[in-house]
Structures are given as structure tokens and as C-alpha cells.
Amino acid sequence: MSLRLFNTLTRQKELFVPLAVAAGQVGLPQGVEVKMYVCGVTVYDFCHLGHARAYVVWDTVRRYLEFSGYTVNYVQNITDIDDKIIKRAQTEGVPFTEITERYIQAYNEDMAKLNIKPANHYPRATAHIPQMIDLIQTLIAKDIAYVVAGDVYYAVQKFPSYGKLSHRTLESMQAGASGRVGLPGGEEEASKRYPFDFALWKAAKPGEPSWQSPWGRGRPGWHIECSAMVKSCLGDTIDIHAGGADLQFPHHENEIAQSEGATGKPLARYWLHNGFVNISGEKMSKSLGNFKTIRSLLQLYHPMALRLFILQAHYRQPIDFTEEAINSASKSWQLLAEGLTFAEDFATLVNRDNQRLDATYVEQFRGGMDDDCNTPVALSVIFDLAKTLKKERNLITHGSPTHYSREELTTLWHTFYTLCDVLGLAPAPAIRDYVPPQQLQEEGREIEMTEEMIAEMIAQRKEAKRQKNYQEADRIRNELKEKGIELIDLPGGVTKWKYKD
Template identity: 55%
Template sequence: MINEMTLKIYNSQTRRLEPFVTLLPGRVTMYCCGVTVYDYCHLGHARSYIIWDMVRRYLQWWGYEVTYVQNFTDIDDKILRRAQQEGVSMADISQRFIEAYFTDIRPLNVMDADQYPRVTDNISGIQQLIQVLLDKNYAYAVDGDVYFHVEAFGEYGKLSGRSQSMMQAGASGRVAVNDLEKTKKKHPSDFALWKSAKPEEPAWHSPWGEGRPGWHIECSAMVRALLGETIDIHGGGGDLVFPHHENEIAQSEAANGKPLAKYWLHNGMVTVNGEKMSKSLGNFTTIRELLNRPLDPMVIRLFVLQAHYRKPLDFTEEAISSATNGWQTLQQGLRFGEKYEDRLGWQKNQELDSAVIEQFKAAMDDDFNSPGGLAVLFELAKNLRREGNLLTHEGKNPTDSDNLQRQWQTLVHLAGILGLEAKSEANLEDNQNFDEAEITKLIQQRNEARKVKDYAQSDRLREQLQEKGITLIDHPNGETSIVHSS
């Protein structure tokens, strides 16, 4: 199947569609920038990780062995500020919101990454990479800080297309730039690789003194350690193109002398009623707020996939209502077999509809065009819904039962590639009958495990409930609400 690969993807670095050819036959290495764990995940995070999950699933369907790595940034000024506000450690804040990430993202049917490296577990590799850059004269140390010297890397700006004058603002990333730091730099665009420790901040020993890593070097070190010097796909939100990904390229390619990634993929941003989502505008929407409406997680996933991943995605009540209706249509189609297979006398292992598969593949091969792929699914689902209505209201069996089975199995197969799965009605009845006292008991056990920081037990209990279609939503006030998945 891979030998016939027709997939073309848009490479942000070259700004054009390119045929997808991997570094090693049959294998894909893929790294996507993860969350900074200081708060609950919002709709923008949901979009990003649903998209990369879709890309991963599609490549696996093609027959590739995909190694997918997604980091957690657990060293950051925002994490530190929250820890100081709450009077706890930075590690406590990080662990709380790493756990919250999984609670929020798993109901959306996002598969776990193969590895979730944390910055705090990679300090040694970060320091080694900084030392390589120093040895090659791409970096310089000043009073306990280490900076990357942008002018030493002639290709700086090749991802974002920015000139030197455009790059000065924000080059150091999420570490505040003060007047003293400006005087230390050789060039205004130079960015921090290592920051000297400030009083009462967490710090690590290094050859340059006590301190902590800059933001950008973290991902370069983790990619290098887990996937190698060059990977197939590097993904992230469009807001990361500059400075984060631009600086990743500079660090990694200066140190290794090789391209960091063959393909750069960036998803578009999420807006709310046409405006940028932000807490200051009061339109900031978290995943758990949506799930707590309650809203079927598959509605959120469908809402995200109904727009091409590179385009902006506008969150409105009308859009969610439309996605809800769309999911009801798909869900009816996906449950068709469960409802009618005995009546229609279906045999097992019916073949899929090859013509429909080709339609789906033609859409998805065009830069992961999920709206085009969904159009194929909706056509199948609508036809199955019509046939179901005839069976229910007129009581007549179709003349071509085999064709209906082929359509249904094709729908289930293709929906699975997009991560859209309908729970059977039998399971839903079991969930509704799940003893509320038992739920309460499991929640209490989980809360006790969290109090003593037994996160492994907490995860096991959460997954036990998840298997029953029950998602726990933890709130800042310490309360926990329950969402029954449909």
C-alpha cells in the first residue's frame, strides 16, 4: 500500500504541497509541541491534538509504523507564578495539570503518544546540546546566561520568512526580557538557551551556574534524544512558527548540521465569534467546560475535523449546534448494523466498498483534507439512515442486503480512521444502569489517591470509569462532576 503513496502535504517551510516520502521506508517519526502545564486545556489545544491524532491515524492506516512524541513543558514562568500564588511547588502544579490534560483529551478519542517527555527529565540532554552550540561558536555565555547567536546561523528566518528587523520582538520567547538582558546580548534577536537562577526560583546546576533552560532549547533536546537528529514531521500550532519553531531549527541544525524536520505542519488558530480567544475578552473556553455542558466528546472532535486543519476555526454556538446535528447523523449510520444485522441476516467479514474507500483516500491524500473525507462519511450515513427508516416504518427488507452491510462496514472503518466512534446503545444502557453509589465510591477513592499523590492509582480509577463511558471533570474549587459519554 505504501508503495502507491499519493499523499501530498503542505510544508510550512517550503510553503508548498509536497509528496510525502519518509526518511526510512515504512516508518514515520513525528514530534508535536505539547502543553505548558499551568492551567486547563482550552479549545485551541483540543484542535491541535485532535489534528495530530488524525494525521497519525491516517498514516497508520496507510501502513506506516508511526512513532509519535509529544512533550510536556513543566518549567515556565507561568507555572512558577501559579505555584507561588497557591503556595505549592512547581512540580505540584505541573503534575496536577498533566493529569488534567489526560482527563480532558482522552474523551476526545485522542490516542496517547508513544512518549510524553518532560523538560525536568531532560536537563542533562539540554545542557549537552547547549555545550555543543558553545563549542561550535553558535552560542555564548554571559554572567550565568547562555544565548544563541542568531547572526552566526545564516539561515535564520527560513521557516517564518521574517527579516532580522522583524524578529527582534519576542525572540527570547516566554522569558521576560529586561534591560540588563538586552545589554548582555550581542544582537537584539539572540535568544536564551540557559537562564541564570533568580532568588527563590527552582534551578539546576550547570557549567554556567545555577539556572534553568530557555523555552526553545527544550524541544530541540527532546527531539534529538528520542527521535534523532532529523525527523519526518514536526507539528504545532500556527502561533509557534515564530519564535519557537524558528529557534528550534536554528539550535538543532546548528548543532547537528542536518535538517531538523523534513516536513513542518502547522494548524490554524481557533477564534470565538470571529475574535481571538483570550481570557481578557472573556471568551476563553476550556475542554472541560464544553464536556460539562454536557456535550458529547465526538461533537467536539467532529467540529474540529469539519474545517481543514490549516484554516482558522471559528467557535460559535451555531457551529456547535451544527456539529451536534452532524454527529447525530453519523451516529445513526454507525449504529445501523447493531440495530438491523440480525434482521437482515448479515454474514461476517463482508468486504468494504473499494470505490468509496478511494473517494475517501483521494480527499485525505490532499493534505489531510478531513472535510472532504467527512463528506464521504456523511453520504454513507445518510443513505443508511434512509434505509433504516424504511425498515422501521414500512417493515420491508432491502433487496440488496449485502450492499447495505458493505456500506455500513465501510462507514465504521472510515470513521475509525478519523477517530469518530459511536458507543453501542447496549453499552449506553449499561452505563445508565451503572450504580451511582459505585461511581461515588470510585470518585472518593480517586480523590484520596490524589491527596497522597498516588497518581498511578488515580489514573487507574479514572480509566476504570472511562471504560464505563463516565468522564470525571475536576474543577478548581475541588469539586468533581460527571459526564456520561453517548
């Protein structure tokens, strides 16, 4: 194995050696376990393009490790308690669990469309409160954390290597913060001993969800949940810890401080971070109005075009989402889609029993992926194969003899399909044959509304009403009416639907 990964901790590409191998297990890589943890979503809203990028990238890394023979134990947490969730629940006047259940379901739907493999385990913060309390107690016992009136803080000055991941020191942070301005924590954190200390546990406020703890009722800070869940699901030291570049500081830095402060062992051997997503050269943000949810994008584009757009850049580089770029990715996807159906379209020309892979193509593909998962290089190999298959397709449809024998064609197709699958670009037919609703409309084709589409529009209408945008809510109701679907609003904010008589 010669996979090299860029480790944020050391700022260089390093040979990937899993913990199990470093600890003396032989027989690499077949069957060797790789422990991988990815920071998951805070479930208070629909996922956006930034989430799509992160989860497509880490899914691809996981798939490549599996293709290489490793058994990946992939864990991704769900932050189901947080300020934003509480605020949303208060605005809607519903229990916070209604918010979290709604957006967990939406998350699962979006990820399935992007052909992202489900994690082996999705631990939820609210199901790991005892583990978090345990960890905090260990830190207090070691005098690395302290209690102030029901809050518990981590004392960063007690952890000498604080800043090692994001490559900063407390001195440089302090200088950068220039006095009080820009220091983390608001008024509620005024009781901290040192400005860069961070909350492990927050004392309960009236009307907020809270749990019993040795320091009174309260709820956990965000960072502690990952430390507790890594430990509980995977152990003290894992192989790969991954997330977006925005998580390097403070989130991952704080995770290291908590976990390593408590166990005295390294938290992760490799820290991987993916780059930012810009929209037409600007940072994507709700306030700029250029915020793109995965759902809204899938109204317009094929999910695999989106996946392809993401993988066309190296994962650490920033990517710029423009209409031109996504349209070009859509065209490229057409070429891949055609290649994928080759074996179905020309069943007699492909020997399904032949599972041989073309060693030259596979080697080129691996050359790219082994170099810090360079998907642009890997994709160029896939597109070479796709073009070859297209040429053969043209010859066949014109009744001309093909350049390759049946067995050779089979090997080419099988290699193409397998490598597409490693990048998650060979989805099940339900996704492969998806047509974006907008495209159907433009083509003047009758849209057959699926129950899923109706539920999505009802959710959008509910959201419009919540934002008091009644015009939009009415527009959605009318659009459904034109398609023969009638909405019935029931008490309690529930909307049912039926076909018009």
C-alpha cells in the same frame, strides 16, 4: 501513496516521502516508520479549545498515516518547567510538581474524551535536563551560543538560514521592531549581544526550581527542550514536526536554529501548522473573557460534536466557534452516532465476519485526505454513507424491504465505521454514549454523579477559592449538597467527600 502535505518550510503542498523511504527502504508504506513530533502543553492550567483543535488535527493526521499502512512513532512533549508554572506554584504555595501533576492528569482526561490516541512517548522537560545541557554545550563549542553571567544565549546571526521557516530575515525583523520597541526579551535579557538572540539557559533566581549546569545553577529556556527531546526520542532528522500556527515564530524557528546548528542536518522534512480558533469572530483570550476550556465545553456538548466541529474545517484555515456552529455539529454527530450503532441495532442484518470495504467510497475518502488532509471532503463521504444507512434503518423499522443485501449492507456499515475511525469519530461506547451534564439537566433527568464529576467540581471549587471567589465556591458546595454529596475540608487544602446520611 499519493499523500501531499503543505510544508510551511516551502509554502507548498509536497508529496509525502518518509525519511526511511528516501533513505532507500522499500516496501512502502506497510510497516515504514514515520517519526512525528508535536509540541505539547505547558502544564499550568486546563486545556482550552485551541489545544483541542491542535491535538484533534494531529491525531487525525496520525490516524490517516496509520490507515495508510505506516507505523507512526508519535512523540509529544510536556513542558513541566516554565515561568507560568513557577508563578502558579508560588500563588498556591505548593511545590511546582503539584501543579504539573494536576494538569498532566487533567490533560490526559480531556484528550481521552476527545478520542485522541495517546502518544507513543510523552517526554518531560525536567527529565531531559542533561540532554539539553549537552546540546547547549555543542552550540557553545561551535561558537553559536555564548555565556553571560550564568545565562546562555543563542547567537542568531551565527545561523545564516535563521528565519527560513517563518519566511523572514533578521533585517526585516529589525525594521519591524523599530528601535527598541517590540524587541523580544525583557530587562532580564539585557545582557544579550543582539536583540534577537534568545535564552538557552537561564541563571537561577532565588526561590525558583533550578538544576546544576556547567554555567552554575539554572533552568532551561523553552525552545531548547523540544530540540533536545526530538533528538533524544526520535533522532537528528524526523519526518513530521507539527504544532499551532502561533508556534512558527519564534518557537519552531528557534528549534531549527538549535538543532540544525548543532547537528548540521535538517530537523524535520515536513513542518505542519494548524490554524487559529476564534470565538464568535474574536480571538480567544483570557483577558477578553471568551476563554473556553475543554471541560466547560463538555458540560454542554458531546466530545464528538466538538471533534466534528474541528474537522469540518480544513486544518490550516482559521475556525470560528459560535453557538450556531457547534449546535449544527451536535446535530451532525447524532446522524453519525446512529450510523455507528447500526450493527448493534440490527445485529442479524450485519455479518460481522465480513470486513470488506467499499472501494469507491474509500477512494473518494482518500482523495480528500491525500490532498493535505482535507477533512471536509473526507467527511462528505462519511455523511453520504451515514445518510444511506439512515434510509435503510427507516426501511427496516417500517418493515419494508431494504435496498441492499445483507452482505452489501455489511460492507456499507463496515466502510462507514472504518472511515469514521480514521477521523477518530468512532469512539468506544463510554465516549459514544456520553450525555453532556447540561443536557441531562435540561431534560429534567436525574444526574447520577460519577466520582469523576464530583472530583471535577471539587477542583472547580478549589480554583474558585484560589481566586477568592467564595460565592462560587459556596455555590458548588450547595449544588453537591442538593445531590446528596457532602464535602469535608481537611487541613492542607485537601477536600474529601461522602454521601450524606
